[in-house]
Amino acid sequence: MIRTHILDCHLPRSEADALNRESGRVYTDVLVWHxxxxxxxxxxxxxxxxxxxxDSLSPTTLHAHSRDAAQQAFYKACKTAARQPQTRQSRRDGLGYSGWAHQDTPPVLPSLGITLVHELIC
Known part of the structure; x- marks a missing residue:
């Protein structure tokens, strides 16, 4: 479960935006180099x-702990993505996803009286 806490921020909006941009840049640098x-x-x-x-390739204005959090967020996202079940929709085989692919019988289009047949050719 993801829990969100909202805290009051006493920084000017421009300064908070600059820190957010810098954090995003650090995250993106880690992703790109990886x-x-x-x-x-x-x-x-x-x-x-x-x-x-x-740390060695790009200087930053962030505090060390903020920088570490931005760097670690990429690997946390990788772990989260790896734990997600692979669906046919996420595969790159061009077959797409059909909700009835794992049922015993395909659905019938009642208005046309047509039964859909789905064959997977490997």
Whole structure:
């Protein structure tokens, strides 16, 4: 379960927006470097290695803990995505998703009197 807490912020909006942009930039840098290394070398960069790489390659105005949180958010998102069940909709085979694909009998289009037949060709 995701729990959201809303806190009052006493920063000017422009300063809060700048911090949010910087946090997003750090997250994006980690994402870009991670997939760039994976694409070029086939190595899945560990969370610690990605943090060290990002710390050394890009300076930031964020506090160290805020920077760490932005860096760790990418790997948390990867873990969340890996835990999600794979559906036919998320596969890239072009077959799409049909809600009746796992039922014993396909539905009938009552207005036309047509029975849909779905065959998967591998």
């Amino acid at each position: 997939y760039r290394i994976y694409r070029r070398t086939g190595h899945w960069l560990s969370q610690g290695a990605a943090e060290k790489l990002n």
